[in-house]
Amino acid sequence: MTLKPEVTGFFDPRTWSVQYVVADPATKRCAIVDPVYDFDEKSGQTGTANADRLLGFIRAKGYEVEWILDTHPHADHFSAAHYLKQKTGAPTAIGERVKDVQKLWKGFYNWPDFPADGSQWDHLFADGDTFKVGGIDAKVMFSPGHTLASITYVIGDAAFVHDTLFMPDSGTARADFPGGSARVLWRSIQAILALPDETRIFTGHDYQPDGREPRWESTVGEQKATNIHMAHCRTEEEFVAVREARDRSLAMPKLILQSLQINTNGGRLPEPESNGIRYLKIPLDLLTGAAWD
16 A cells, blocks of 8 residues: 655745655654745845745654755755755755756856765665655656756655646646756656556646646646646657747746756855855856847
């Protein structure tokens, strides 16, 4: 019998991100998935309100944090993994292909000494690896397409699919970032949709189409029946055409150049310089997709 973890989602309206606390009710052990470290791009100010909200919830429930899990290096928010490790002592983890993303962005940022070996996390998961959250079995599925390194965590009956599938009325994630591929994304989604129909799907973002309230939970069966991309694109070629046309209409995320230098480093902020201030490094004219109009 597949055990059912308690899943609590925390929506961040600034980045449309959903963070999760996934707990085994029997043992009170939990994992944190894709936590957000606050950043205001206008002032350059950082903060920990989102991460502290998770910690407050965990304390109130009497949980013990067993894992801090990133699904991939995010392009639209900073990861709070390093901050939460400092607060809880729990190990951090991500997929082993993060090394490919690190190598790519190491070149973009001109970081010759940056260790692109995944050592910024305590554990690197390979496709098919298994672990536990309390007494609940968990496994890792390699799910690239949105990025080179994306993975899905299947914890009991719950699949944390990051930026592959959104809620059915939003379709699927973009695949036009450096290292992304709509064709590869289609294949990753097919593997996710091969899970049992009753598997709960927890997505990484919700952009609230038509202004509806935030939502982040569906099932494999619902996704197959009603996802605006997957229910209508019956072949890989159809999907690639739809996804690539949609991606051509999208501007780059406003925080991609800021986020990747933090998130490829395990959520660590740049070290302070001689004046005690931390600085971000922004490459100019690296990416296309400027929203001039």
